Amino acid sequence: MKELFEIIKEHLSHMGIIMRLARYEDKANNQGNYLGMLWQFLNPAFQVGTYYLVFGLGLKSNGDPEAGVPYIVWMLFGLSTWFFMNGSFMAGISSITSKVAMVSKMKFPISILPTVRYVSELTSFWAMMAISFVSMLVAGVPITTHILQFFYYFFAMTALMFVFGIFNATINVLIPDYKMLMTSVMRLLFWASGAIWNISQLPPKIADVIKLNPFFYVVNGMRDSFLSQSWFWSADRIQYTIMFWAFVVGLGLVGSHLHMKFRSRFIDFI
Template structure:
């Protein structure tokens, strides 16, 4: 627990430089491209168009889900998924990409995964505005439940920071881990409720609960319940407890590994 508190203090004390570096990385990533930062927003929009044509028009023939058109239902869920997927993968390789730089500076290595999470927020906000716009065009209007997204946003950031600390350390210790993580994230895309609603009577209850244990599903479903007004987080006490238990466990384990091996990161890389 002491290591978790130390990690938290390092994150808070480094907030200023975390936001400054994240803005710099956003600009540096696309400076050699003609459209520049526009690709930060164009790529997910192109992906959404492809998924909607394949799954919404092709497979489902435009049929609504839970009384809502498939397009807004999908977009509201896929927006946090894009953010979580990219942040998870970027954070996992943050230490072995930049540890040589921070080794020469008075800067906590534990802030590197958080920088990657923060740097992806700009595209996340754009996607959420796009989701709301698509929802309004399809009859999804503001409700009191919309305020609930603040809780799920906080839960999402906690999950990504915890996973970032853990994955970034393991990626240094086992260099093949990042490649494995990419494959796992591709699989999780299809079992996180992003494109399909598996909480139906046709699915066996034990199988459904097993899929609900996925923390990414908890966030995706939470954003949908918030913007579609179909439920509240306190209506799922077991899932909420399981989610936060997972986040705390990953943060505890990740913090322990981080501080155990941090002095050897440069040598290991």
């Protein structure tokens, strides 16, 4: 626990550097493109259009029939959240190995590099969430007090990406094949995230297993904030809330321990 708190302290004391590096990442990633940072929105927008054509129009999927929410609105909130988490997750894996020169000369803790990538990904997240919110209003979906728990789920998503970032970046230094493995795993988890289809259509036992997925917890929670009538402490959510935070704390402890144990030797491994 001491190691986890130490890494959190490093982040809080270097927040200014994190924000500056994130802005630099945004500019560097879009430097050679005519449309620049607009591609951070266009790429997910094209993917949203593809999934809607296939699942919304082709397979006639339903979002939340009981709440009367159109599929496109239901899907937008799910994909906006998933695209952000997937992008942050995969970028965090190589956040240390891709900065070999910086790691060898830096005067700030290596632990902040995964978080830099997380902050960099936020630009497209806010754009996609804004479009999702506007589509909700156009569709006539009412705004309720449940929208307040968006702040809770955003914090939960941040905590999940934070612990995954520390763990993934460390393991990727120790095991070079780790990113290839997780690329395949994330493709599988996409279908278990509930981003584009309602898992309530599955047999109850299978659906219960999928609900243990922390990515599903966040995706479903974001929808609860805007489209549903359920609080994260309600009877049908509380057990998953407890399991989610148990997972976050457990992964945070393991990831911070490995990071602090090996980070003085990262250059040797890289």
